[in-house]
Amino acid sequence: MANSKQLSRFWEWGRNIVCVGRNYAEHAKEMGSALPAEPLFFLKPSSAYVREGSPIVRPYYCRNLHHEVELGVVIGRRARAVPQDAAMQHVAGYALCLDMTARDTQERCKKNGLPWTLAKGFGSSCPVSDFVPKEKIPDPHKLQIWLKVNGKLRQEGDTSSMIFSIPYLISYISHIFTLEEGDLILTGSPKGVGAVEANDEIEAGIRDVVTMKFTVAQGAEPGSPKGV
Numbered sequence: 190m191a192n193s194k195q196l197s198r199f200w201e202w203g204r205n206i207v208c209v210g211r212n213y214a215e216h217a218k219e220m221g222s223a224l225p226a227e228p229l230f231f232l233k234p235s236s237a238y239v240r241e242g243s244p245i246v247r248p249y250y251c252r253n254l255h256h257e258v259e260l261g262v263v264i265g266r267r268a269r270a271v272p273q274d275a276a277m278q279h280v281a282g283y284a285l286c287l288d289m290t291a292r293d294t295q296e297r298c299k300k301n302g303l304p305w306t307l308a309k310g311f312g313s314s315c316p317v318s319d320f321v322p323k324e325k326i327p328d329p330h331k332l333q334i335w336l337k338v339n340g341k342l343r344q345e346g347d348t349s350s351m352i353f354s355i356p357y358l359i360s361y362i363s364h365i366f367t368l369e370e371g372d373l374i375l376t377g378s379p380k381g382v383g384a385v386e387a388n389d390e391i392e393a394g395i396r397d398v399v400t401m402k403f404t405v406a407q408g409a410e411p412g413s414p415k416g417v
């Protein structure tokens with residue numbers, strides 16, 4: 190089991206970023222998606238991480254970059270085919286995360302039956318807050334998460350509204366592939382997702398626990414001398 194100190198910079202471990210989609214009914218509805226009978230998963234590369242002080246870069250092929258604020262769960266002990274009632278023993282802590290999404294690209298991928306990698310896995314698509322050790326969060330299903338753009342509230346959700354709970358997700362994923370120390374699970378976005386433009390400022394938080402701020406920058410076309 191990696192301890193909290195070792196995991197305090199979990200984003201440097203280069204481990205898996207596993208994202209859950211449609212885990213809040215109202216967000217599934219605003220996307221025009223049916224409620225999932227089983228969790229929906231996709232992955233981001235670990236080079237998608239970005240930390241406060243560096244910008245979120247809108248990919249050159251995207252005209253509609255969306256924010257999605259999500260609770261992240263940091264794995265502290267390898268989990269392989271774990272039952273739900275033991276799943277929380279594998280959690281080291283939490284982080285606030287953004288699942289930045291090239292929505293126009295995602296819509297094209299959906300229409301053409303293609304994977305979401307271009308829409309979800311570009312560099313800087315996974316901004317993360319400081320690590321929060323699990324001792325600081327007695328119940329991760331009772332947290333208010335929020336997001337503002339240029340000072341205006343866009344998203345406010347309560348983790349009690351998740352369709353699939355954290356132990357259910359850990360158990361489910363761990364029966365498909367092994368979760369490693371330093372892996373991060375993004376648990377899905379509540380409603381209120383929307384577009385951001387270059388120079389916008391995004392601020393987000395877990396009420397009474399952590400906040401973070403990022404600015405948005407425009408990515409250059411490939412081959413341009415201003416390349417990011």
Ligand SMILES: O=C([O-])CC(=O)C(=O)O
Nearest residue numbers: 209210211212220377378
């Ligand atoms: O792109 C989507 O709407 C799916 C997703 O990531 C979420 O529900 O958090």
Ligand SMILES: [Mg+2]
Nearest residue numbers: 257288377378
């Ligand atoms: Mg998401």
